[in-house]
Amino acid sequence: MKIVVIGGSGLIGSKLVAKLRHKGHEVIAASPSTGINAVTGEGLATALAGAQVVVDVANSPSFEDRAVLEFFQASSCNLLAAATAAGVAHYVALSVVGTERLLDSGYFRAKMVQEDLIKAGKVPYTILRATQFFEFMGGIAQAGTQGDTVRLTSALMQPIVSDDVAEALADVAVAEPINDIAEVAGPERRSMSELVQQALTAAKDSRQIVVDVAAPYFGVLLNDQSLTPGAGARIMPTRFGDWLAQSAQR
16 A cells, blocks of 8 residues: 655654554655655645545644644645545544644644645545654653743543554554544553653752643643543553653653
């Protein structure tokens, strides 16, 4: 099966490409560095010729409200047009659990636009929403840092390691489209403040966590449902503490 991975050189994309190739598929790792640019449309027609599946895991280089909206609008419109013209049978996109609950954020408003464009398109699709990645805990800590402290909410989250996201995407890519949204998450539902404290401790980072229920998550106030998946989510096996321990040994 020929599969084109848009954003194929990124954190998720590179892992997905490797997994799909290991399963014996013909995979194109598409990114601007390989001459395939979904935002401008460059190289899309050639890359998608003969492809059965396209998987979009690209992310905006800027999270500024207007820039991220323009990125997802342009890339999705170009991809959908190229996929339709090429007769692609399955359009897969990676999104975020809780997107519809986080619309105070310009980033999540842009992700909702992306999802809506895919739903309105002519290509059969699957949107896979994932929870926050283990690898982003440092970024969450940095966003909440004030001097020597990190101010974070205690709202629940259920993060997942990027390798498990790539594994779930690889399975979705070779399955039939569901024309709907599916969810994937890690195995542990814990507070954001607790998880980030564990990450800081493992990194021997002396910053202290201050729990504040009003602390925003990238501009959005959270509750225990904001970042957690529904009952039908696929639960992947890797636990946060195990991943931290393995990372420390590398």
